Amino acid sequence: MDLSAKENNRRVAAILYEAAEILNARGERFKPQAYAKAARAVEALREDIAEVSGPGELEKIPEVGTHIAAKICEIVGTGGLSYLEKLRKELPEGVQELSGIEGIGLKRVKVLVKEFNVRNVRDLEAAAAAGRVRDLPGFGEQNERRILVTIRGSSAPGRGPFSATSCRLRRRSSLHWPATPQRAGSALPGLSGGGRSRLVISISS
Template sequence: MTKENVIKILEEIAVLLELSGENPFKSRAYQNAARNLEKLDADIIDMVKEDRLAEVPGIGEAINKKIKELVETGKLAYYESLKSSIPPGHLEMLKITGLGPKKIHALYEQLGIKTMGELEYACHENRLVELKGFGKKTQDNILAGIEKVKLYNTRRLYAEVATDARELLSSLENNKDV
C-alpha cells in the first residue's frame, strides 16, 4: 500500500461521507488527513510500523486506526461499508459538472434519485426546479452535464485503443480481399 493509495482512499471516504449526508466536519477531517499526508516526506509504511502516524497534524485516533488497517491488510472495512451504502449511480453523478456530493444527496433525499438516468428523467419533467438550492438554470446545467458525460463515456484515450487499432490495421493489410 503506497502513500498515494492511502491518500486516494481517504479522499474517497470524504466524498462518500458527503454523499451519505454525514456531518461535514467528519468529511473535512478525512480531507485534511489526506492533505497532510500529501505534504509528508516520510514513508507511510514505516510510520505505521513505528506507530508515529499520530504525529501528523489532522490524524486523530480514529483515522490513525483506519490508515493502520489499510496499510497492514490492504483493505479497509469502513471504506467498503461506506461504498456499499451509497447507490452506485451517485458516484457516476459526480462526473456531472456543477453537481457535487451535497446536491446529489439532496436529490436522493428529496426525489429518491439513485442513477443518472433517473436524474435525466427528473430534469425533463422539471422536478428539480422546485427544490431548494436548485432552479431552472441549475437543471439546464445538469442536463448539459449529463450529455457531456454520455459523450465522454463513448470516447477512449489513445493509449487504451492503440494496440487494438494496430492489430486491426495489420489484419486489414494482410487480408487480400480488402
C-alpha cells in the same frame, strides 16, 4: 520524494477523502472534517506513507490522531479499508453510481433525489436533457452540460454501458486498488517501487 511515494500518499488520501464525503452526506458533524484533514496531511507528506506507518509514527503527522492512524495502517497493510466498505454498503441503491459522475457529489445526489426522485443514471440523464437540473442549488448550466457529456460519452459505441469507472472520472474519492495483503513499510498493493447515525440520503419519494 519519488513518484511511487507520491502515488502511495495520493491513494491513501483518496480513501480517506471518500470516507469523509460519505460521512458528510450522512450528516455526521465532526468525522468528515477529521478524515478530510488527515487526507490533506497525507497528500502533503514528503515521505512515503508506507515508510512512516510504524507504531507511533503516523500520529506524528499533523491532523492524524490515533483512530485515523489505525485506518491508515490498514490501508497500507491491505490496500483497502473495511470501514469504507461498510459506509459504501449503507448507501441507498444507485447513490454511489450517481455520485461518481463528474460534476456530482453525494450532497448533490441528495438534492436530485429530493427534487426529482432520481434513482439511477437514466433518470438523471432525462432530467438534465430536459434542462431541469441547471436550476437546482449548486448545479447550474455548466454542470448540467458536464453531466450529459459524461453520461452520453460513456455510452458511445464501443464503450459499453455507463459506469462511474468506465467514465474515468477525475475524482480523488473514486480511486481503488486491489486489497492484496501487504507488509506495512513496503510499497502499497498494486504499485511498483520501494515504497451509527441514520443515512440522511433517502431514495424514497
